[in-house]
Amino acid sequence: MRHSVILAVSLAGMTALAACGEKNADETVERAFQDVNVVDESNLSDVMLTVADPNEAVAYFNRTVKENPDRIDAHRGLATSLVRAKRYTEATSAYAKLVEMNGVTNDDRVDYADALLRAGDWSRAEEELDKVPPTVETFKRYRLEALIADSNQEWKKADSFYETAVGLTTRPSGVLNNWGYSKLTRGDFNDAERLFTDAIRQDPSLFTAKNNLILARGAQGNYALPVIPMDQTERAQLLHTLGLAAVKKGDLQTGKGLLRDAIETHPQHFEAAVRSLRALENNVSNG
Numbered sequence: 001m002r003h004s005v006i007l008a009v010s011l012a013g014m015t016a017l018a019a020c021g022e023k024n025a026d027e028t029v030e031r032a033f034q035d036v037n038v039v040d041e042s043n044l045s046d047v048m049l050t051v052a053d054p055n056e057a058v059a060y061f062n063r064t065v066k067e068n069p070d071r072i073d074a075h076r077g078l079a080t081s082l083v084r085a086k087r088y089t090e091a092t093s094a095y096a097k098l099v100e101m102n103g104v105t106n107d108d109r110v111d112y113a114d115a116l117l118r119a120g121d122w123s124r125a126e127e128e129l130d131k132v133p134p135t136v137e138t139f140k141r142y143r144l145e146a147l148i149a150d151s152n153q154e155w156k157k158a159d160s161f162y163e164t165a166v167g168l169t170t171r172p173s174g175v176l177n178n179w180g181y182s183k184l185t186r187g188d189f190n191d192a193e194r195l196f197t198d199a200i201r202q203d204p205s206l207f208t209a210k211n212n213l214i215l216a217r218g219a220q221g222n223y224a225l226p227v228i229p230m231d232q233t234e235r236a237q238l239l240h241t242l243g244l245a246a247v248k249k250g251d252l253q254t255g256k257g258l259l260r261d262a263i264e265t266h267p268q269h270f271e272a273a274v275r276s277l278r279a280l281e282n283n284v285s286n287g
Contacts, residue, residue: 049077058087075101079091106132112128142161171202171203177212180194189217190220197213197228200229217242236263239258240276243255
């Protein structure tokens, strides 16, 4: 009898252990699936923020925010995606919510200031940037500081911020172009020309810097195309810009010649240059 009781207790214990083991196994499997889901979602978020269509990314993060309103990474993804989609007004609203959440970073505030600048709200952008501690020394922060100093015509500060920003990136062509344009608007054409040339050296495909370089040279009465990388279409477009710069300085005959060169150089019909030349010839004949 005693042996039967012992056997029953042993069997009960084994059953309990088996049940416990099954429970632990189920919990382990469930945790594993949760971990996989987190990894998958993280990978999907990365894809949405980089290679996905910006508006698809906005839709994805909108759904995620609605389902998980306390997840700051989802709010961050939404704000970033709105900027990528060039929906700047919506982006500033998304960032305004983001910066009020627990876990907000200084980078979030810098990104908020960037979105405000893109939306044209320069005063609020400056206010947000002022909230970022001076110890945050990033390329993006200094680039924004330079742009804001420019808008306030604080030239020494702007030059200092631009110089610092250039030293904090391995791809300085964009900020060199911005700095050059700042110099161009101040009438400092020699420095502007140097900075545009440096921008093109860093990125030979940056047509904006090429066009700005032409404006800087034209403002000095230099109507020769610089020795820079350009294809035939770009050459025609730069000749057009140079022709307009000559006209602006009152060098009408030179301007007309450059516009004709632009029309002849372009591999297709260059309507903009044709209109410019026609308008110039009509004005001259009417005069």
